[in-house]
Amino acid sequence: MPEKMEWWQKTTVYQIYPRSFKDTTGNGVGDLRGVIEKLDYLTELGIETIWFSPFYPSPQEDHGYDITNFVDVEPEYGTLADFDELLADAHKRGLKIVLDMILNHTSDKHPWFLESRASRDNPKRDWYIWRDGRGKNGKKPPNKWKGMTGGRAWVYDELTEQWYFHHFLPFQPDLNMRNPEVKKAMFDVCRFWLDRGVDGFRLDIFHSTFVDAEFRDNPWVWTLLPSETHMRSFFQDHIYDLHLQETFEYAIELRKLIDEYSPPRFLVGEVQGTLEHLRRYYGPNNNGLNTVFLFPFSTLPMNPKKIHKIVSKFEDLLPPPSVPTWVYSNHDRIRMISRFSDDPAKAKVMAMLQLTLRGVPYIYYGEEIGIPQVKFSLRKSQDPIGRKYWWVPITQIKRFGFSLTRDGCRTPMQWSAAPNAGFSPNPEAVTWLKISKTYTKINVEVQEKDPNSLLNFYRRLLKVRRSQIALQEGELQLESPMKNSLLYYRSHPSQKLAILLNFSKKQLILPAPLPTPTLIFSIHLHSQALDQFEPTKNVTLQPFEGIILQ
Incomplete structure (x- = not known):
């Protein structure tokens, strides 16, 4: 870092x-x-x-x-x-x-577009994307592009007999960057x-x-x-x-x-x-x-x-x-x-x-x-x-x-x-x-x-995030995922934290990720995560519990 x-x-x-x-x-x-x-x-x-x-x-x-x-x-x-x-x-x-x-x-009601739409020779005509159409009398769109929300990406303008382009919705003409x-x-x-x-x-x-x-x-x-x-x-x-x-x-x-x-x-x-x-x-x-x-x-x-x-x-x-x-x-x-x-x-x-x-x-x-x-x-x-x-x-x-x-x-x-x-x-x-x-x-x-x-x-949790340098600036080390849980570390030169998350409705007993862990945070107000640490060296996670250890 x-x-x-x-x-x-x-x-x-x-x-x-x-x-x-x-x-x-x-x-x-x-x-x-x-x-x-x-x-x-x-x-x-x-x-x-x-x-x-x-x-x-x-x-x-x-x-x-x-x-x-x-x-x-x-x-x-x-x-x-x-x-x-x-x-x-x-x-x-x-x-x-x-x-x-x-x-x-x-918007198609922006003053820039109202000027652009006024005539083909308006100074702001080229501020938007206008094209002649295809087919008889140019009544087919200039190409086959589709908009982000589906449907054709072109709108025909009867006044100037050209098409303008929009990526999103018809009333949102694209600027010509x-x-x-x-x-x-x-x-x-x-x-x-x-x-x-x-x-x-x-x-x-x-x-x-x-x-x-x-x-x-x-x-x-x-x-x-x-x-x-x-x-x-x-x-x-x-x-x-x-x-x-x-x-x-x-x-x-x-x-x-x-x-x-x-x-x-x-x-x-x-x-x-x-x-x-x-x-x-x-x-x-x-x-x-x-x-x-x-x-x-x-x-x-x-x-x-x-x-x-x-x-x-x-x-x-x-x-x-x-x-x-x-x-x-x-x-x-x-x-x-x-x-x-x-x-x-x-x-x-x-x-x-x-x-x-x-x-x-x-x-x-x-x-x-x-x-x-x-x-x-x-x-x-x-x-x-x-x-x-x-x-x-x-x-x-x-x-x-x-x-x-x-x-x-x-x-x-x-x-x-x-x-x-x-x-x-x-x-x-x-x-x-x-x-x-x-x-x-x-x-x-x-x-x-x-x-x-x-x-x-x-x-x-946001208070802990602001107070722990490893959560703000530390590198991330992901361990191999387990069936119902995930372990990763946040490491900074002055601090190393282990984060353990239980994604299941079952209690999990897992090996402690640090030799002498201290509980910094738990989702549960009355966590029992380290109650059995001595002598088992295990961590106990309640259903849907996440903890931060130092």
Whole structure:
């Protein structure tokens, strides 16, 4: 490991979906002042960095990922002055602030696109990707590319009789990053927020930033559904519209931009692809994106062998000083606890794995109290993807983290058993999404009073993570997996820790991993892990118990 690690190499990140965190105006929608109100809660939880999903001005057709102004705040969420206050208050508490940055597309209502769409000779025409169509009168799309959510990736514009390209949804036209004016404009956007003091960016669908300059058709393949581990979907191998060489080079340019700032800032990329793709975003000399999301981890079962296999792959792929990331859920994915039968005992073991591996863990708001996935009708979905697939009979498969509507993982935070779960000060407010019926029993207020709650488990473990140098900076050594348990070490020149996890509902008796162990932490408040250490030299793990030994 390097002599000095930067903050972003060892931080713990908490994602806030502003629309669902805390409403202070009584309109049923979360806002920035709601986050300010809860900064002490976040500090006490023990996280160190907050990542905000978008709060920029937007028609909200994709709830903030369709932007009409990159350098302001949507009035529904507050003002720039509110954000500046939030940033200052967070920094006073030692918290870092990371913003979602959408570099590759805008809303079709953004002034840039309205100009681009006005005529073929408009100065901003080349700010987006426009092409003549094929066939009679150009009424067929320019090529056969499919969008990330299925269907063709082109929209025909009757006024100018050309097609514009979109990777995601039709109302989110892609910017033409080959145009130097566009690249400069987006660099200026980044500088606007960095100059205000923001500590970094999460880069939305970054692997889609550039497309093939010749617009060649993607090869046809026998693959329908997308995956975390390849770039094939909707019967295409996306070699011409994803992971282009220019995108890897762009990652290096962005890193140079943020490295102009002090104290250090950081970038995390939302990318999906092969292991080789993921590695290339870090740059040939760790001079690209600081980190990327490693989404195969998010679908792991409670299986020590499979966990060992994927963690080993990422350790081999990203040895120090590269930094892995560990994420279970976010605003696009089924909530973590619902992948494990909504069982807090199982959630604790999996969270302990996440928070004790080498790298940067990401906690999604509400994960710390076990908010479950909520089922929504596709026809009535707020999420446009859900409405697009209203006709599909299966809406979600929790075990695999699959859901056709993202509404179910975006429900309002559950602060108390009061009306509207304490999310809104107005008990009569109609919240933008319905609140989980579990809120009377699963909420912050109830769990704060229960020493054995999921919330207090997170608080205890995050406190240990911050206080133990080996958990922050130590190297990782994985031992061969056992049938129901996993052992690994975190080693620093000044400290060595052993982490033992029991993924089963059985008591396990295992050889002690250290000669004279001291218990630093246990999931169980009254652990008996070392009760039989003398004279057996064994460690006893209760069902779903995890321990840290020194």
